Amino acid sequence: MSLTKATLQAGMLSRFHRSVGQVSRGVVAAATCSLTATATTPGPRFSTAAPLKMNVPQPECLQKPLNVPSKLLMGPGPSNSPLRVHYAMMKPLLGHLHPEFTQIMDEVKEGLRYIFQTKAEVVCCVSGTGHAGMETTMCNLLEPGDVILIAQNGIWGERAADMARRHDADVRIIDKPGDTFTLEELDAALAQHKPAVLFMVQGESSTGVLQPLEGAGALCRKHGALLAVDCVASLGGVPFYMDGWDIDVVYTGTQKVISAPPSMAPIAFNDRAMAKVRSRKTPIRSFYSDMTWLANYWGCDGTPRKYHHTGPISAVYALREALAIVCEEGLESLWSRHKACAKKLHEGLGALGLEMYVSDPNKRTPTVSTIRVPEGVDWTRVTKYFMSNYLVEISGGLGPSAGKVWRVGLMGYNCTPENVDLVLRIMKEALADATGKSQKSKI
Amino acid sequence: MSLTKATLQAGMLSRFHRSVGQVSRGVVAAATCSLTATATTPGPRFSTAAPLKMNVPQPECLQKPLNVPSKLLMGPGPSNSPLRVHYAMMKPLLGHLHPEFTQIMDEVKEGLRYIFQTKAEVVCCVSGTGHAGMETTMCNLLEPGDVILIAQNGIWGERAADMARRHDADVRIIDKPGDTFTLEELDAALAQHKPAVLFMVQGESSTGVLQPLEGAGALCRKHGALLAVDCVASLGGVPFYMDGWDIDVVYTGTQKVISAPPSMAPIAFNDRAMAKVRSRKTPIRSFYSDMTWLANYWGCDGTPRKYHHTGPISAVYALREALAIVCEEGLESLWSRHKACAKKLHEGLGALGLEMYVSDPNKRTPTVSTIRVPEGVDWTRVTKYFMSNYLVEISGGLGPSAGKVWRVGLMGYNCTPENVDLVLRIMKEALADATGKSQKSKI
Numbered sequence: 076m077s078l079t080k081a082t083l084q085a086g087m088l089s090r091f092h093r094s095v096g097q098v099s100r101g102v103v104a105a106a107t108c109s110l111t112a113t114a115t116t117p118g119p120r121f122s123t124a125a126p127l128k129m130n131v132p133q134p135e136c137l138q139k140p141l142n143v144p145s146k147l148l149m150g151p152g153p154s155n156s157p158l159r160v161h162y163a164m165m166k167p168l169l170g171h172l173h174p175e176f177t178q179i180m181d182e183v184k185e186g187l188r189y190i191f192q193t194k195a196e197v198v199c200c201v202s203g204t205g206h207a208g209m210e211t212t213m214c215n216l217l218e219p220g221d222v223i224l225i226a227q228n229g230i231w232g233e234r235a236a237d238m239a240r241r242h243d244a245d246v247r248i249i250d251k252p253g254d255t256f257t258l259e260e261l262d263a264a265l266a267q268h269k270p271a272v273l274f275m276v277q278g279e280s281s282t283g284v285l286q287p288l289e290g291a292g293a294l295c296r297k298h299g300a301l302l303a304v305d306c307v308a309s310l311g312g313v314p315f316y317m318d319g320w321d322i323d324v325v326y327t328g329t330q331k332v333i334s335a336p337p338s339m340a341p342i343a344f345n346d347r348a349m350a351k352v353r354s355r356k357t358p359i360r361s362f363y364s365d366m367t368w369l370a371n372y373w374g375c376d377g378t379p380r381k382y383h384h385t386g387p388i389s390a391v392y393a394l395r396e397a398l399a400i401v402c403e404e405g406l407e408s409l410w411s412r413h414k415a416c417a418k419k420l421h422e423g424l425g426a427l428g429l430e431m432y433v434s435d436p437n438k439r440t441p442t443v444s445t446i447r448v449p450e451g452v453d454w455t456r457v458t459k460y461f462m463s464n465y466l467v468e469i470s471g472g473l474g475p476s477a478g479k480v481w482r483v484g485l486m487g488y489n490c491t492p493e494n495v496d497l498v499l500r501i502m503k504e505a506l507a508d509a510t511g512k513s514q515k516s517k518i
Numbered sequence: 519m520s521l522t523k524a525t526l527q528a529g530m531l532s533r534f535h536r537s538v539g540q541v542s543r544g545v546v547a548a549a550t551c552s553l554t555a556t557a558t559t560p561g562p563r564f565s566t567a568a569p570l571k572m573n574v575p576q577p578e579c580l581q582k583p584l585n586v587p588s589k590l591l592m593g594p595g596p597s598n599s600p601l602r603v604h605y606a607m608m609k610p611l612l613g614h615l616h617p618e619f620t621q622i623m624d625e626v627k628e629g630l631r632y633i634f635q636t637k638a639e640v641v642c643c644v645s646g647t648g649h650a651g652m653e654t655t656m657c658n659l660l661e662p663g664d665v666i667l668i669a670q671n672g673i674w675g676e677r678a679a680d681m682a683r684r685h686d687a688d689v690r691i692i693d694k695p696g697d698t699f700t701l702e703e704l705d706a707a708l709a710q711h712k713p714a715v716l717f718m719v720q721g722e723s724s725t726g727v728l729q730p731l732e733g734a735g736a737l738c739r740k741h742g743a744l745l746a747v748d749c750v751a752s753l754g755g756v757p758f759y760m761d762g763w764d765i766d767v768v769y770t771g772t773q774k775v776i777s778a779p780p781s782m783a784p785i786a787f788n789d790r791a792m793a794k795v796r797s798r799k800t801p802i803r804s805f806y807s808d809m810t811w812l813a814n815y816w817g818c819d820g821t822p823r824k825y826h827h828t829g830p831i832s833a834v835y836a837l838r839e840a841l842a843i844v845c846e847e848g849l850e851s852l853w854s855r856h857k858a859c860a861k862k863l864h865e866g867l868g869a870l871g872l873e874m875y876v877s878d879p880n881k882r883t884p885t886v887s888t889i890r891v892p893e894g895v896d897w898t899r900v901t902k903y904f905m906s907n908y909l910v911e912i913s914g915g916l917g918p919s920a921g922k923v924w925r926v927g928l929m930g931y932n933c934t935p936e937n938v939d940l941v942l943r944i945m946k947e948a949l950a951d952a953t954g955k956s957q958k959s960k961i
Binding site for chain 2: 106118119120121126127129130131132133134135136137138141142143144145146148150152153155156158161162163164165166167168169170171174179180182185188189191192193196202203204205206207208210214234237238240241242251257258259261262287289290293294304314316318320330336337338343358360361362363382383384385386387388389390393395396398399403405406407448468470473
């Protein structure tokens with residue numbers, strides 16, 4: 076009897092139910108018949124009972140349609156993705172080793188080499204969001220007892236320290252919350268701690284600080300350290316030259332300036348970094364994030380690709396399109412657009428009487444602006460005003476800046492003069508609202 | 519002067535270029551002016567030179583449109599996703615802690631509780647593909663020196679052993695490639711090795727074996743072990759009762775029966791498993807996969823959600839829709855559909871003179887069928903025939919079955935009688951082609 080979809084869907088459940096029961100019994104028979112010596116002393120056996128009853132019914136909440144409001148995300152990320160990037164995820168799935176897919180992976184690699192400004196061989200993505208890039212950096216570069224020096228100027232340094240400690244590294248921290256490190260300070264700290272790795276954050280999205288990097292790589296080479304840089308909140312928004320600045324490891328996220336959905340962590344290890352990975356005395360503690368496997372799966376090691384893990388196919392399509400858009404505009408234009416829009420935002424905020432958390436304009440990352448909350452103003456009232464009245468997100472502080480600042484993101488697709496104008500207009504209204512209320516409450 | 523998008527895009531590059539240079543110089547001034555004592559002995563300083571020239575141009579490959587062929591994926595995964603799931607990824611992005619998004623996460627949790635058949639509190643997703651679920655299981659459950667017993671009947675046991683060793687666990691293996699374990703065998707091995715964790719694979723996609731699970735949980739409790747089960751290639755295609763079978767940890771992937779794109783690893787830890795996690799003497803070696811953090815981010819621990827990492831927003835939408843489809847059909851129907859289609863496939867293959875790799879029909883997972891390659895047939899010629907003539911994927915073996923079998927997946931959206939008919943029709947043609955050629959080559 077031929078089995079059609081129609082008959083399947085037309086109430087053959089009871090017959091199928093019985094067959095499920097038969098499988099269960101059949102397995103038992105098969106399992107026990109393989110036993111010979113112990114067959115006379117009855118041991119535990121797979122149950123011959125009918126299948127269990129389901130004790131968790133279908134949830135009602137999934138009967139409603141998926142309903143997502145359309146918001147403008149002007150916080151520290153994720154930022155919105157252009158429709159073209161969403162459309163890429165409509166493309167049909169491919170196998171994770173199909174040649175058409177590995178070609179797309181190769182195109183992503185080329186796009187990443189451009190945005191990282193590197194000719195390094197090992198350029199790929201970790202199949203996890205930005206934090207997975209940080210963790211991949213730590214678990215590949217660090218062996219137990221290795222000294223890592225963390226130049227910490229916000230929450231990302233703290234997170235990096237947490238991860239490094241989990242790998243039994245010897246963590247040393249130099250701390251300048253909300254400020255940048257000078258090369259002299261880095262030089263002195265490198266001389267003092269003699270680390271295997273110096274970890275720095277280019278764009279500290281918690282404080283809004285932009286850490287200069289040029290020269291730090293040369294210092295690391297002088298002191299025999301590797302330089303690893305977190306560019307999650309800055310890459311594409313400010314100049315970055317992996318090779319030109321002698322940076323050994325860099326990673327970023329997809330959901331900031333690149334403007335793809337959060338999904339992967341683009342990452343690059345240069346030859347110095349891979350030499351350290353390949354000469355480890357202890358195994359890398361993660362298989363999923365093992366750079367030797369990832370480098371092979373991404374076709375970066377000159378040997379045929381082996382099956383490592385199933386890549387996030389649709390997310391790779393989206394990243395490919397987002398990188399194509401970056402390449403069409405060009406990095407110089409992208410950097411300039413971020414600089415110009417941030418300047419416009421900061422000037423406009425100044426005109427509203429607001430002060431920036433990072434007072435020196437040269438120390439600010441254009442991608443995430445931190446604005447001091449004036450005394451007497453309830454910061455949550457302002458963020459709520461943005462969201463309830465305009466479906467626009469700006470966010471509060473994080474880590475060292477929690478409760479002290481608002482954070483406004485200008486990243487990639489969302490970084491336009493029009494969006495700056497909109498944020499300024501709403502901020503003016505929101506401040507009037509918040510200040511008016513606070514004056515009323517004093518009466 | 520007001521800055522509009524039009525002027526930005528209309529050739530203001532040279533001015534912006536200059537301003538980028540000015541930032542660079544400004545940073546140096548700021549960095550050096552903070553030095554007082556050392557200012558007389560010139561140390562390293564951030565360069566005052568103009569920004570570097572770009573040495574990596576835009577790649578040409580990204581100037582071409584993204585071109586993805588439409589294939590029918592009848593291999594061991596990923597399987598195709600319904601359009602409704604793709605459309606979910608067209609929805610605009612939300613912030614990873616926005617209430618509308620955490621509500622969608624809650625809906626995903628309810629869908630997962632249904633498909634896992636569990637009332638466990640800690641049910642969530644790791645933001646990585648199936649392997650990330652395996653690694654999360656290992657890194658949370660194992661401390662250095664812990665004994666883990668792996669019931670290995672294919673490649674997934676090998677991978678689990680690799681991961682467990684990276685966590686310095688004491689790995690013990692019982693090996694039955696291509697076969698199932700009996701409860702007696704498990705009982706004896708548990709008594710012998712006294713493991714902290716027993717790891718089993720329900721659906722071994724490399725060999726096509728379906729491991730019965732009922733009773734294994736009770737044995738583990740008797741011997742003081744936790745039971746962790748890999749259901750990546752089976753969940754939704756065969757009965758599974760996390761609570762009813764006393765399973766402590768289970769994980770799966772999104773790209774198999776659930777039919778969402780590969781992106782996340784749904785995972786559940788029951789109270790016994792979380793007690794082990796919370797009473798660890800050593801830190802969990804991964805921050806990203808730390809179940810105490812993940813449980814909090816997914817709203818499973820009764821405390822307000824904290825920022826852990828940025829979830830893969832679009833992938834969560836897709837999973838929500840795929841789970842809604844599972845719930846609409848109902849698990850009993852889904853299980854029956856897989857059983858019926860697999861039976862139809864196996865009968866059809868038998869009629870073509872082909873033999874199954876797992877000879878006992880009761881030991882086969884319906885989700886991935888392994889078919890013996892007849893002697894004298896070049897298996898690659900057959901898979902290539904499927905792909906070149908029909909854009910249909912069936913795949914070769916993996917691990918213990920490499921070179922010996924073809925693997926045909928019947929999973930979720932792709933598991934239909936029509937697709938079975940198509941595979942059988944192409945197989946008949948492909949075998950004639952392969953056999954004909956091999957006869958010709960003998961002439």
